[in-house]
Amino acid sequence: MFDKLTLSVLPDEDEALRPALREIIAGAVAAIPLDRRARSWQGFDAAFSRLLGEAGYIGLSLPRKFGGAERSPFTRFVVVEELLSAGAPVAAHWMGDRQSGPLIAHYGTDEQRAFYLPRICRGEALFCIGMSEPGSGSDLANVRTRAARGDDGSWLLNGQKIWTTNAMHSDYMIALVRTSGTSADRQSGLSQLIVDLKSPGITIRPIVDLTGDAHFAEVFFEDVHLPPEALIGEEGQGWKQVTAELAFERSGPERIYSSVVLIDAWTRHLRAVGRLDTATLRLLGSLTAQLAVLREMSIAVTARLVAGESPIVEASLVKDLGTEFEQAVPQLIGDDLGAHPDEPTDNVLYRTLLYLTHVAPSFSLRGGTREVLRGIIARGLGLR
Numbered sequence: 001m002f003d004k005l006t007l008s009v010l011p012d013e014d015e016a017l018r019p020a021l022r023e024i025i026a027g028a029v030a031a032i033p034l035d036r037r038a039r040s041w042q043g044f045d046a047a048f049s050r051l052l053g054e055a056g057y058i059g060l061s062l063p064r065k066f067g068g069a070e071r072s073p074f075t076r077f078v079v080v081e082e083l084l085s086a087g088a089p090v091a092a093h094w095m096g097d098r099q100s101g102p103l104i105a106h107y108g109t110d111e112q113r114a115f116y117l118p119r120i121c122r123g124e125a126l127f128c129i130g131m132s133e134p135g136s137g138s139d140l141a142n143v144r145t146r147a148a149r150g151d152d153g154s155w156l157l158n159g160q161k162i163w164t165t166n167a168m169h170s171d172y173m174i175a176l177v178r179t180s181g182t183s184a185d186r187q188s189g190l191s192q193l194i195v196d197l198k199s200p201g202i203t204i205r206p207i208v209d210l211t212g213d214a215h216f217a218e219v220f221f222e223d224v225h226l227p228p229e230a231l232i233g234e235e236g237q238g239w240k241q242v243t244a245e246l247a248f249e250r251s252g253p254e255r256i257y258s259s260v261v262l263i264d265a266w267t268r269h270l271r272a273v274g275r276l277d278t279a280t281l282r283l284l285g286s287l288t289a290q291l292a293v294l295r296e297m298s299i300a301v302t303a304r305l306v307a308g309e310s311p312i313v314e315a316s317l318v319k320d321l322g323t324e325f326e327q328a329v330p331q332l333i334g335d336d337l338g339a340h341p342d343e344p345t346d347n348v349l350y351r352t353l354l355y356l357t358h359v360a361p362s363f364s365l366r367g368g369t370r371e372v373l374r375g376i377i378a379r380g381l382g383l384r
């Protein structure tokens with residue numbers, strides 16, 4: 001399984017992007033307090049996404065003909081790494097850039113590509129992902145939302161989605177729906193539809209999470225009419241398409257950097273208070289070493305994407321290890337600060353720690369739960 005997981009270096013032409021990109025990001029994040037930067041994935045800033053789009057940093061791997069840059073997954077690695085390590089607000093363009101754009105490029109018709117991709121690349125068409133439903137999160141094959149096809153080829157959509165990140169700010173949802181059979185048929189009979197969220201019959205209700213943020217939503221469809229061209233890819237092939245889409249979603253560097261602004265802030269705190277004892281250096285060294293190894297593994301997975309392969313098992317492995325690291329960081333840094341109660345800790349460091357401690361459990365849920373990923377890894381090893 002690991003015969004191709006050799007460590008790779010990023011190409012010079014991709015590394016060369018960093019200085020200009022850092023300048024744009026620094027301009028945008030300088031005024032954002034650290035605890036808001038820790039929200040990076042959830043940080044919704046449509047103006048920043050349009051700025052990135054204008055500068056050519058969205059849709060990097062999409063065809064030039066449709067507004068993309070036709071560059072390699074390494075290019076995207078560099079851009080995503082810069083954005084997340086600075087805690088830039090990426091939510092507005094995130095789904096379109098990571099999932100919906102590649103999906104449309106791969107399975108869409110030329111008309112769909114021409115309509116959606118240039119706007120995704122400009123950071124103008126905002127997408128959300130409608131997979132989960134009450135009763136089918138990990139078990140996506142159990143999806144019950146149904147689209148019935150009329151004689152004229154149009155669709156009538158009924159059902160409910162849940163945990164839809166940023167549905168209330170998005171223009172479109174790519175929904176996984178049942179177009180034939182029943183949920184007992186499992187994977188067969190599922191399709192993907194592009195739903196214009198302004199269509200009549202759609203109700204979007206934000207869900208407030210325990211940090212007080214509302215980035216999720218419930219989405220209800222009541223007799224929503226969609227045109228024939230809402231179908232993306234082939235009718236009945238939704239399962240195959242979604243599996244491929246989740247592979248794009250899991251294979252990037254995204255699963256390593258969620259707590260990284262806290263490591264930076266804690267390091268600054270250590271410098272400020274002048275704490276350099278052995279236990280502190282051991283913890284700092286251990287976090288740095290883990291981060292470095294995970295980054296190398298993530299680059300190795302990216303190299304396989306560059307080679308045109310689909311490293312589903314390795315991507316699952318890096319996601320599982322990466323989220324374990326992201327979850328450990330707030331706990332270890334919290335324990336460390338708690339063990340030094342006399343040190344002056346600035347409020348923003350404290351708020352960042354608090355926020356990450358609250359959301360860390362979600363890191364191993366979003367994009368596929370830990371148990372489900374381990375099932376994929378076990379299958380890859382021939383154990384299931």
Ligand SMILES: Cc1cc2nc3c(=O)[nH]c(=O)nc-3n(C[C@H](O)[C@H](O)[C@H](O)COP(=O)(O)OP(=O)(O)OC[C@H]3O[C@@H](n4cnc5c(N)ncnc54)[C@H](O)[C@@H]3O)c2cc1C
Pocket residue numbers: 128129130131132133135136137138139162163164165166362363365366367368369370371372375
């Ligand atoms: C921050 C965040 C953002 C999200 N954004 C989106 C989004 O934009 N769009 C979207 O569609 N969904 C989204 N989700 C939903 C997410 O993908 C689901 O929550 C997730 O897949 C789990 O589904 P569930 O909550 O229904 O839990 P369940 O599937 O009910 O799982 C409950 C528990 O049982 C375990 N389990 C389930 N099945 C198995 C199995 N076969 N073997 C072993 N253990 C199993 C799970 O690992 C979990 O621990 C998001 C979730 C989070 C946390």
